[in-house]
Amino acid sequence: MNVFSIENMNLWYGESHALKDINLDIEEKSITALIGPSGCGKSTFIKSLNRMNDLIPNVKIEGNIKYKGHDIYSPDVDVNELRREIGMVFQKPNPFPMSIYDNVAYGPRTHGIRSKAMLDEIVEKSLQNAAIWDEVKDRLKKSALGLSGGQQQRLCIARALAVEPRVLLMDEPTSALDPISTAKVEELAVELKNNYSIIMVTHNMQQAARISDYTAFFFLGELIEMSNTDLLFSKPSDKRTEDYITGRFG
């Protein structure tokens, strides 16, 4: 079943045509990797999926982006509710300057949960699901800024999970991390796909090959090719994909 269906999507930043006629489906409970050279539109695309681009002036979007069959740009959509269901993790870990506990409890609190017992439960479960509970359970009241980069990124994933999303958008989630932290986040992503749909922008081709089920290659604002990851990395059907993944350009 598809969690997203994108049809004839075009996006402009002012006069600049950043995404051109994008058509693709994203399967639920799978990892879809978005690859392509810098400036190809993959981050723009991922940000369109939970309407983060609404915050940028002069953006114009045409076409349909259907989330579970419903157009996310239709007037009746509650953007806050949409972003609760479609969480996002960014390239650079961005914990709030507050305690580990409060970072995770922040989202549920903004959605009206006040019960301490309930918040405790959500915080523990989210940190466990983000595979960081054992490392922080004895220092929940300490500042999140004291954690290592890898821990901060997993905390950000826990924070995203705390509001019980259905989809996680990850924009180069490991590009600022060392190899061990990267491996932990990758393992976590594979674990999380049992319950969540994950869409991940990555510049790391091996990462896409290692953990994703599907890979989409973007180039100059176009979706060139999307297929099963094994197939795309062994037998790409478009020469531009082949040239990019084999390092002939990009």
Add this chain to the structure above:
Amino acid sequence: MRNRFDKQLDMLNDSLIEMGTMCEEAISIASLSLFKKDFGAQVSVTSLESEIYQKEREIESLCLKLFIEQQPVARDLRQISATLKIITDMKRIGNQATNISDISSSLNDFDYNRCKKIQNMVLAVSEMLKTSIDSYISKNLKLAESVIASDDIVDKLFIEIKSDLINFISKEPNQAENAIDLLMICKYLEKIGDHAENIARWIEFYITGEHKGEDL
């Protein structure tokens, strides 16, 4: 941008072609020892088998190095993985050539004019190997497919020779030992045909990304 990797792939390419040429030479020397009773050839083919083995190790190391250093994908991945498979078949061709040469030395007092079909078989498998290497060099799918089709001719020749040799034994039982040796030689030739076919199938995979081999 990827000059070093391209140079490494060129080196891999050259080494594989060199190994293929060594195998062609091994078959040619083995046929000399069979038809011309050139027993010096037996020594040469044994030494060549050892060189083929060394070449296999060298290519294998380069492939592993490329997997580690370059983490190849797409056509690069197919070239390196196909090469790893092809060198195993080539090494076995070297083994079979040595086996043919070894048995040839024990054949005696035999009328080689009766062996026209065996000569045809040697020619057929040599051509298969040569064409498979040509198809690799030129990335020519049609040539690879022609090698795969040729294996049926070799198999048919083997069945015919086997039947001829059974008749021959019943007429000249004192030549039974030679006939059995010849049958073994033909079996080795038939195996060389199979290895050439395997090589062609991996070249097909390298070019198209699809392996239609029976062994998958």
